Amino acid sequence: xTSLPMPNTTREIILGIDPGIGRTGFGVIxxxxxxxxFRDAGIIKTSIGExxxxxxxxxxxxxxxxxxxxxxxxxxxxxxxxxxxxxxGMQVSEARGVALLALAQAHVPLTEFTPAEIKxxxxxxGNADKRQVREMVKRLLQLTKLPxxxxxxxxxxxxxxxxxxxxTTR
Numbered sequence: 001x002t003s004l005p006m007p008n009t010t011r012e013i014i015l016g017i018d019p020g021i022g023r024t025g026f027g028v029i030x031x032x033x034x035x036x037x038f039r040d041a042g043i044i045k046t047s048i049g050e051x052x053x054x055x056x057x058x059x060x061x062x063x064x065x066x067x068x069x070x071x072x073x074x075x076x077x078x079x080x081x082x083x084x085x086x087x088x089g090m091q092v093s094e095a096r097g098v099a100l101l102a103l104a105q106a107h108v109p110l111t112e113f114t115p116a117e118i119k120x121x122x123x124x125x126g127n128a129d130k131r132q133v134r135e136m137v138k139r140l141l142q143l144t145k146l147p148x149x150x151x152x153x154x155x156x157x158x159x160x161x162x163x164x165x166x167x168t169t170r
Contacts, residue, residue: 016158025151076162121161
């Protein structure tokens with residue numbers, strides 16, 4: 001008698017984070033085997049006009065609360081790849097650092113991806129535009145419409161990318 005392989009029914013909750021100082025997008029999906037299910041998505045906004053350090057503290061606190069609420073088994077964060085405005089790039093880098101710290105303190109395994117890696121994982125092309133990425137996120141998660149703005153769907157795209165990658169930290 002030949003034994004059949006057991007189906008992969010491992011359940012994972014994957015949190016994708018698209019960091020920014022004013023708006024940090026997030027997406028939460030569940031992966032069971034090859035099936036992906038939408039769990040949550042949204043935007044964490046910080047208070048414009050507040051001192052920069054307080055905005056980073058606000059982001060950290062909100063991310064910590066999000067991690068406690070969704071209890072991810074792993075997470076992914078977009079790498080800062082190229083910026084035209086150095087000031088904006090530094091602020092995004094600082095927001096990324098806050099996200100990495102919140103995940104590390106919660107002991108959530110982390111993977112980082114470049115924008116091209118995320119686009120390739122979701123659409124098959126590293127040169128896809130935002131509209132193509134949003135459409136594929138909607139299709140892959142079988143949604144009739146995407147929640148929120150681009151930042152939220154970017155968070156979902158990052159989570160989908162992580163769901164296709166080996167479970168390693170890099």
